[in-house]
Amino acid sequence: MEVRERERFVLDTSAxxxxxxxxxxxxxxxxxxxxxxxxxxxxxxxxxxxxPPSVYEELLRFVGPDDLPPDVELLIRLRPPRRYEVQVRGxxxxxxxxxxxxxxxxxxxxxxxxxxxxxxxxxxxxTITRLRERYRTALRVGIIDSREDLELVLLALELDAALLxxxxxxxxxxxxxxxxxxxxxxxxxxxxxxxxx
Amino acid sequence: MEVRERERFVLDTSAxxxxxxxxxxxxxxxxxxxxxxxxxxxxxxxxxxxxPPSVYEELLRFVGPDDLPPDVELLIRLRPPRRYEVQVRGxxxxxxxxxxxxxxxxxxxxxxxxxxxxxxxxxxxxTITRLRERYRTALRVGIIDSREDLELVLLALELDAALLxxxxxxxxxxxxxxxxxxxxxxxxxxxxxxxxx
Numbered sequence: 001m002e003v004r005e006r007e008r009f010v011l012d013t014s015a016x017x018x019x020x021x022x023x024x025x026x027x028x029x030x031x032x033x034x035x036x037x038x039x040x041x042x043x044x045x046x047x048x049x050x051x052p053p054s055v056y057e058e059l060l061r062f063v064g065p066d067d068l069p070p071d072v073e074l075l076i077r078l079r080p081p082r083r084y085e086v087q088v089r090g091x092x093x094x095x096x097x098x099x100x101x102x103x104x105x106x107x108x109x110x111x112x113x114x115x116x117x118x119x120x121x122x123x124x125x126x127t128i129t130r131l132r133e134r135y136r137t138a139l140r141v142g143i144i145d146s147r148e149d150l151e152l153v154l155l156a157l158e159l160d161a162a163l164l165x166x167x168x169x170x171x172x173x174x175x176x177x178x179x180x181x182x183x184x185x186x187x188x189x190x191x192x193x194x195x196x197x
Numbered sequence: 198m199e200v201r202e203r204e205r206f207v208l209d210t211s212a213x214x215x216x217x218x219x220x221x222x223x224x225x226x227x228x229x230x231x232x233x234x235x236x237x238x239x240x241x242x243x244x245x246x247x248x249p250p251s252v253y254e255e256l257l258r259f260v261g262p263d264d265l266p267p268d269v270e271l272l273i274r275l276r277p278p279r280r281y282e283v284q285v286r287g288x289x290x291x292x293x294x295x296x297x298x299x300x301x302x303x304x305x306x307x308x309x310x311x312x313x314x315x316x317x318x319x320x321x322x323x324t325i326t327r328l329r330e331r332y333r334t335a336l337r338v339g340i341i342d343s344r345e346d347l348e349l350v351l352l353a354l355e356l357d358a359a360l361l362x363x364x365x366x367x368x369x370x371x372x373x374x375x376x377x378x379x380x381x382x383x384x385x386x387x388x389x390x391x392x393x394x
Contacts, residue, residue, distance in 0.1 A: 081287055083291055087286055087287070089281055089282070090279070090280035090351045091280040091281050093280075093285065093293075093351070094344060094347060097341060098344065101342055101343060104304070107304055107308075107332075107336075108328075111304075111307070111328060112328065114312050115321055115324055115325055115328060116325075118315055118316060119315060119316075124312055124313060124316055127312055131308060131312060132305065135305050135308060139301050139304075140301070145298055145301065147294065147295065
C-alpha cells in the first residue's frame with residue numbers, strides 16, 4: 001500500500017475578496033468560495049485546506065454564513081496556530097520592529113502634512129478623510145498588523161503549508177519566515193475546471 | 198574548591214539617564230556611570246554586567262566617550278543578543294501586534310484632533326509641536342519600538358540575566374518573556390556606598 005502525504009494549504013480571505021482572483025471562480029466572493037469548496041471536495045485525497053478561525057470569521061463577512069454546504073468545515077479545516085508552541089527567532093523581531101518604527105515615523109509625517117494643509121481649506125472633514133486614507137496606507141499596507149495576518153503566517157509555518165494569499169504584506173512576512181507562497185491564480189484556474197452539479 | 202556562578206545583569210541606559218536613579222550615584226549621568234564602574238570593579242567576583250553594543254552607544258551620547266576608565270569594557274561586557282538563536286513563542290507576537298495595532302489607532306485619533314484644533318489657531322507650528330509630543334506618547338511610550346529596547350530584552354532572556362531599567366515599556370515586555378526585573382534603585386544605593394579613590 002502506498003501512503004501519500006497530502007499537500008497542505010492555508011487560505012487567506014484575500015483570495016476570495018480580491019476581484020482579480022475571485023472572478024476566476026464566480027461573480028461574487030460567495031460564488032467563488034462555493035465553487036472552491038466543490039474543487040476541494042474532489043481533491044480530498046491529495047490536498048488539505050486550512051484556515052485560522054479568525055480568518056474564516058473574516059471570510060464569512062464576505063460570503064455570508066447561511067446555506068453553506070454542510071461539509072464546509074470538513075473541506076476547510078479551521079485550525080488556529082499553536083501559539084504557545086510555534087517559535088520564531090529573535091532576528092524576525094528585529095525586522096518587525098524596524099519596519100514598525102519606520103511606519104510610525106511615516107504616520108507622523110502624514111499627520112503633519114494634514115495639519116499644514118487644513119489651514120487653507122474650508123472643510124476640515126475632507127482633509128480628515130484624506131488623512132485617514134494616507135495614514136492607513138503609511139502604517140498598515142505591507143506589514144503584519146492584525147491577529148488574522150499573524151495567524152495565517154504562523155499556521156502556514158507550523159503546518160509547513162503553502163500560503164494562498166493575494167496580500168503583499170502577508171507575502172513579505174511569510175517570505176521572511178521561509179513559508180511557501182502560492183498566488184491564488186493557478187489553483188483557482190484549476191478549480192474553475194471542476195464541474196459543479 | 199567552590200565554584201560560584203556569577204549573577205548576571207543587563208543594564209539599560211535609562212538607569213543612568215533618569216534623574217531619579219542617577220542622582221543616587223552622582224550629579225550627572227557621567228558621574229553616576231563612573232561611580233557605577235567603581236562598584237562593578239569591586240564585584241567582579243560575583244556580578245557580571247552586560248550591555249548590547251547598541252545600548253552602550255546610546256549611553257555614550259549621555260556620558261561622553263572620552264576619558265572613561267580603560268577597563269570599562271571589561272566591567273560592562275558589550276554583548277548583542279544571538280538574534281539568530283534566541284527564540285520567542287508565537288504568543289508573544291500576538292501580544293506585540295495587538296498592542297501595536299491599538300497604538301496605531303490611537304495615533305490616528307491624535308492626528309485627527311490636531312487637524313481639527315489647528316483651524317482655530319494662528320500658529321500651526323505650535324499645534325505641530327503638540328502633535329509630535331502626543332503622537333510620540335500614543336505610539337511609543339510603553340512599547341518596544343526600537344532595536345535597543347528589543348536587544349535589552351532578548352539579551353536578558355538569552356543570558357537569564359536580571360534587566361536593570363527604569364523604563365516601563367521595557368519592563369512590560371520583559372515581564373511577558375519571563376525576564377527577571379530589577380529596579381536600579383537598590384543596586385545604585387549599594388553602589389553609592391563604595392569608596393572611590
